[in-house]
Amino acid sequence: MNLGGLYHDMGNSALGLKYYKIALDLAQKINHERLEKIALGNIGIIYENKGSFNDALQYFKKALSIGQKNGEKIGCGIAYIKIGQIFTYFKRSYALAFKTNLKLELSDSLDELISVYEKIGKDKEKQKYLKLKLKITKGTGIKI
Numbered sequence: 001m002n003l004g005g006l007y008h009d010m011g012n013s014a015l016g017l018k019y020y021k022i023a024l025d026l027a028q029k030i031n032h033e034r035l036e037k038i039a040l041g042n043i044g045i046i047y048e049n050k051g052s053f054n055d056a057l058q059y060f061k062k063a064l065s066i067g068q069k070n071g072e073k074i075g076c077g078i079a080y081i082k083i084g085q086i087f088t089y090f091k092r093s094y095a096l097a098f099k100t101n102l103k104l105e106l107s108d109s110l111d112e113l114i115s116v117y118e119k120i121g122k123d124k125e126k127q128k129y130l131k132l133k134l135k136i137t138k139g140t141g142i143k144i
Helices: 002-009 013-029 033-050 053-069 073-100 103-119 123-137
Strands: none
Touching: 002 013, 002 033, 013 033, 033 053, 033 073, 053 073, 053 103, 073 103, 103 123
16 A cells, blocks of 8 residues: 555556555455555545546545444544545536536536435435436537
């Protein structure tokens, strides 16, 4: 795991990701959930830094699940913070697209919010944004 952090800190996120995934695989093989959670979180951070927010969210959610299972309040808090940062980014993107009336960008922002709510199991919120997307994109030619 240290190699992943070293490469990531040196700006080589591809190698950092490679070594974090190796660490994740080893932690899973030896059933070391604490190290698995840390590797998942670090992988999520790399994806977040690359702008791959859905991938980041997937890893943060897995880390959160392990933390919740083991009653780790600090680990859960960190995962919640990272998930919240992604929500904030998507909501800001949505607000800006709405304010400027950019239909395609608004549609893309809604896609991201819909995806996030789906991944965390918030079906009511997902449906709310899906209905909004249908309303906004109606007659624009934007694919749903």
